[in-house]
Amino acid sequence: MSRYFVRRILATIPLMFIISIFVFMFIHLIPGDPARTIAGLDAEEWQVEAIREEYGLNKPIVTQYVDYMVKLFHGDMGESMKSFTPVSELIAERMPQTLKLVFAGVLWAPILGIFIGVMSAIKQGKIFDHVCMLIAITGLSAPGFWLGLMGIQIFSVQLGWLPSGGLDSWKGFILPSFTMGCGIMAVLARYSRSSMLETLREDYVRTARAKGQKESLVMFSHAFRNSLIQVVTILGLQIGGLLSGSVLTETVFSIPGMGRLLTDSIQFRDYAAVQGLLMLFALQYVLINLVVDLLYGVINPKIRLD
Amino acid sequence: MVQERLLTVNKLRTEFFQSKKSSVTAINEISFHLDKGEILGLVGESGCGKSVTSLSIMRLLNFTSGKVTKGEVIFDGEDLQKISENEMRKIRGGKMSMIFQEPMSSLNPAMRIDKQMIEGIRLHTNMSKEEARKHASKMLSQVGIPDPERVLKNYPHQLSGGMSQRVMIAMAMSCNPQMLIADEPTTALDVTIQAQILELMKKIQQEEGMSILLITHDLGVVAEMCTRVIVMYAGEIVEEAPVEELFNHPTHPYTEGLIASVPKLGSGVKVLPSIPGSVPDLSMLPKGCRFAPRCKYATERCRNEEPDLFQISANQKCRCWRQER
Numbered sequence: 001m002s003r004y005f006v007r008r009i010l011a012t013i014p015l016m017f018i019i020s021i022f023v024f025m026f027i028h029l030i031p032g033d034p035a036r037t038i039a040g041l042d043a044e045e046w047q048v049e050a051i052r053e054e055y056g057l058n059k060p061i062v063t064q065y066v067d068y069m070v071k072l073f074h075g076d077m078g079e080s081m082k083s084f085t086p087v088s089e090l091i092a093e094r095m096p097q098t099l100k101l102v103f104a105g106v107l108w109a110p111i112l113g114i115f116i117g118v119m120s121a122i123k124q125g126k127i128f129d130h131v132c133m134l135i136a137i138t139g140l141s142a143p144g145f146w147l148g149l150m151g152i153q154i155f156s157v158q159l160g161w162l163p164s165g166g167l168d169s170w171k172g173f174i175l176p177s178f179t180m181g182c183g184i185m186a187v188l189a190r191y192s193r194s195s196m197l198e199t200l201r202e203d204y205v206r207t208a209r210a211k212g213q214k215e216s217l218v219m220f221s222h223a224f225r226n227s228l229i230q231v232v233t234i235l236g237l238q239i240g241g242l243l244s245g246s247v248l249t250e251t252v253f254s255i256p257g258m259g260r261l262l263t264d265s266i267q268f269r270d271y272a273a274v275q276g277l278l279m280l281f282a283l284q285y286v287l288i289n290l291v292v293d294l295l296y297g298v299i300n301p302k303i304r305l306d
Numbered sequence: 307m308v309q310e311r312l313l314t315v316n317k318l319r320t321e322f323f324q325s326k327k328s329s330v331t332a333i334n335e336i337s338f339h340l341d342k343g344e345i346l347g348l349v350g351e352s353g354c355g356k357s358v359t360s361l362s363i364m365r366l367l368n369f370t371s372g373k374v375t376k377g378e379v380i381f382d383g384e385d386l387q388k389i390s391e392n393e394m395r396k397i398r399g400g401k402m403s404m405i406f407q408e409p410m411s412s413l414n415p416a417m418r419i420d421k422q423m424i425e426g427i428r429l430h431t432n433m434s435k436e437e438a439r440k441h442a443s444k445m446l447s448q449v450g451i452p453d454p455e456r457v458l459k460n461y462p463h464q465l466s467g468g469m470s471q472r473v474m475i476a477m478a479m480s481c482n483p484q485m486l487i488a489d490e491p492t493t494a495l496d497v498t499i500q501a502q503i504l505e506l507m508k509k510i511q512q513e514e515g516m517s518i519l520l521i522t523h524d525l526g527v528v529a530e531m532c533t534r535v536i537v538m539y540a541g542e543i544v545e546e547a548p549v550e551e552l553f554n555h556p557t558h559p560y561t562e563g564l565i566a567s568v569p570k571l572g573s574g575v576k577v578l579p580s581i582p583g584s585v586p587d588l589s590m591l592p593k594g595c596r597f598a599p600r601c602k603y604a605t606e607r608c609r610n611e612e613p614d615l616f617q618i619s620a621n622q623k624c625r626c627w628r629q630e631r
């Protein structure tokens with residue numbers, strides 16, 4: 001049983017390294033000279049050179065990468081080139097806001113999405129099914145930030161019921177969490193519907209009925225559980241995208257989270273901060289996928305026991 | 307020995323609906339009966355309506371686009387078409403149970419065998435979980451599984467096809483059914499396992515005095531197992547006869563064709579004569595006898611008038627103008 005889990009956990013280590021190389025390369029391929037940016041456009045060449053020296057930017061790129069990784073392992077993400085505070089501090093300061101936002105989206109959207117999908121499958125072809133799928137398609141085709149802007153326009157500007165930004169009260173959570181979760185809900189509704197429909201045609205569902213099992217239990221303990229196996233993978237991809245998806249939501253609702261930090265840092269060419277944030281986003285993506293794969297093993301005995 | 311009726315199917319018709327108005331009739335007014343302690347064979351080529359017949363009896367088509375639109379299914383004195391879904395559920399898996407063609411996919415892949423068996427047992431008895439588990443274990447040894455405790459802890463993908471079918475049989479037998487419907491129980495298995503499973507079914511049938519409706523397209527299986535046979539073609543019964551009669555004096559040209567295409571042991575024949583043509587599409591049935599396009603005896607009359615199922619002797623029936631009485 002544990003072999004699958006151990007193997008899967010170990011596999012994330014090389015993956016993280018490869019991703020870190022890509023992130024690092026990517027940052028260094030961005031046009032523009034970070035040292036020049038820090039020094040300012042009217043600085044002398046020797047001043048720029050001094051900054052290169054200070055940040056190690058004149059060393060070979062491999063050395064720079066190794067230095068960075070060694071420091072990273074000691075919890076040192078370098079120093080912001082804008083505010084000269086450690087990047088880890090900047091991030092720690094912003095993280096709670098983003099996490100709150102992500103949770104606000106994650107708590108309801110997958111559950112509601114799966115529920116809608118499964119019920120649509122059970123009521124296939126009925127009005128309920130059509131209405132739900134219409135909503136799901138709308139949710140899929142409308143970008144989250146646009147929904148957010150519409151929400152602000154209607155509920156904040158015109159009706160004045162909800163604040164247009166910030167996460168200071170529970171009311172403040174409503175629109176951002178809706179913006180964050182809408183897409184996930186729609187995707188999961190679609191996927192769980194088709195997965196459930198597929199499962200309902202399986203022979204073992206017929207077997208469960210032939211046993212004399214109640215239809216509600218046939219659906220729940222036989223069909224639903226098996227249909228989840230496919231849905232979980234999609235769920236992972238969706239949640240993995242949430243943290244980066246928070247960039248837009250934070251901008252729309254002026255929430256000072258990591259997403260905002262990222263956009264600000266990119267504008268200022270604050271390479272250290274951008275690099276740190278991207279590493280963190282990549283790490284969370286890998287971790288969420290790990291959790292999903294482990295979960296997949298838990299619900300799918302074929303994977304777990306092979 | 308006085309024969310007692312267990313099941314009487316009377317003019318049963320099942321249609322599949324593409325929409326509210328348009329449908330195809332998959333089985334058309336079929337009538338037959340099954341006595342207590344009897345093994346009745348139901349044969350015919352693929353697509354002739356064997357599975358639909360069994361699913362109609364069990365009322366398992368309600369979950370598809372299929373619907374029984376006419377006829378009765380009298381089981382143990384009760385019309386199964388008239389009772390409520392709740393009452394029907396008590397019969398399914400209880401007094402009447404079923405095993406299927408694909409044993410591997412007929413077990414829930416995400417559930418251990420013990421749980422799947424206990425579920426069925428507890429639906430129809432008032433055993434506790436522990437008692438039900440013991441009973442499941444006993445059933446598994448009864449179907450010849452040497453290490454029931456290990457199998458109970460397994461997931462379906464850890465079992466072979468033959469093993470899975472044994473589990474399915476144990477599951478179907480676990481509530482002491484009066485009737486078992488076996489829909490091609492050995493078709494998906496390899497030859498040696500086939501023989502073992504058939505032998506097992508026969509043994510259990512004799513011990514428990516149960517009735518079996520055995521669906522197959524393998525006449526060899528029929529000869530081995532059954533007392534009486536029904537031959538179906540394009541949704542209708544075309545011949546009904548005791549097994550010796552059927553093999554010695556087949557009266558319907560279709561039955562003749564089926565029997566001619568069974569390899570005989572030691573005959574040395576490699577290429578078997580098979581019936582030319584194929585089963586007609588249900589939505590485009592020929593006028594007259596449904597078998598006429600493939601029948602070497604077909605006449606003008608056959609192509610225009612549909613023959614009845616004629617009673618040609620005390621226990622043989624045939625749907626062919628040549629047997630008109």
Ligand SMILES: Nc1ncnc2c1ncn2[C@@H]1O[C@H](COP(=O)(O)OP(=O)(O)OP(=O)(O)O)[C@@H](O)[C@H]1O
Binds near residue numbers: 352523
């Ligand atoms: N769910 C369904 N929807 C529409 N038509 C169906 C459905 N199930 C069966 N049919 C039709 O009913 C007819 C009889 O099918 P059935 O499955 O009973 O054949 P069969 O005799 O069991 O064949 P096989 O030997 O292949 O199992 C077929 O022509 C098939 O097209």
Ligand code: SF4
Binds near residue numbers: 560599627
């Ligand atoms: S009725 Fe005619 S066509 Fe049909 S089986 Fe008999 S001989 Fe053949």
Ligand SMILES: [Mg+2]
Binds near residue numbers: 489
């Ligand atoms: Mg069939």
